[in-house]
Amino acid sequence: MTPLEAILATLLCFLAAHGLYRVSGHQPWLQPVITGILFMVIVLLATDTNYWSYFDSAQAIHTLLGTATVALAIPLYECRHLIRQHIGPIFRTLLATGILAIVTAIVLAQWLGLPDNLAITLAPKSVTTPFAIALTESFGGIPPLSAALVIVTGMIVALAGPGIARLAGISNPLPLGLAMGMTGHGIATARAFELSSEAGAFSALAMGLMGIYTSLLLPWILPLFGLH
Template structure:
């Protein structure tokens, strides 16, 4: 058993199994937004690591295989986007303004709160990347002097809260048309929000994928220079 716990493929397989278990729980609870598969998977893997006494470094020898797949998975979101590309071309100004202003406001609010409430420079620099999908957030966090592991945690927390709060908030304000909902989920809740949009409909998922991609691109170009 000790030798098995040191095997990279064991941890890669365990991560996949934990996510599948989380997905089953999510479906059996009626797609409960409080129990997204990624949250359940994190709890299961973290508990296993804690009980087994295995270090994060050992885990990542297998986890890196899945980490390398994050980029190609994001590219696959071009499939739903392609279905509505003609409509998006006509709305390029609306989309550009939504991405620029929306992502700018979310980052500014988070950074100001972190600066005054926490006061730690490394955490403040890390939280700049909270609204970007994970592979981009980790890369940018390292460039701006943040903590890459903490960046992943901020991204996941932001995504879960965004996927949970955005749909009911927009519904309450009667601004929950498919395009607006998709854009908001993509800008504020990145990949987890886009995953939620995939459940809501093809139009929501297409606009969420577009917003997430543009937000990540904008931040990758601007944040290192700005910070």
């Protein structure tokens, strides 16, 4: 596949995904993150193109994923006042949830006998996709699988999270937003914004902090389980 073909196909898949999302009236299961990838998979299968040949030619777009990841400092910077106002509950929650999200995934993966590279891929499942891709890349997991697992995790939280909170009798935007953002990253954050703008802001902040915290924890936690 030539670079032009790869970039053109990627752009068309994105535009089609975006168009479908708008026409559907923003249905959560038709999010462009999911459908864009799905369309590209269909194009690769239909044209019988080798994935790695496509990936090599689409390097320019993949590089900009890294640039957009660096830009995630911006929403974090913009909700810094929330950190100052609620520093206690935010950091208590982050400390426990971050470790728990990683350790439960690794323990369950090893208990079910999954190979090491899958356990490593599952470990950062609660962080935003670009972070998870970067982390699995550097620790020996499977980056594309990581993208899929992270997206499914986000959908689980977006769909079930608000109901679980209601059952627990919690409607305060602080715990709701923190729980959604720390476990379900951007996809759950989009859902949290639908519930209230306050819950959404807490969720966006929680997702950024969770990404940083997980990145700092993984190099220490993985060796404890004989990974990496």
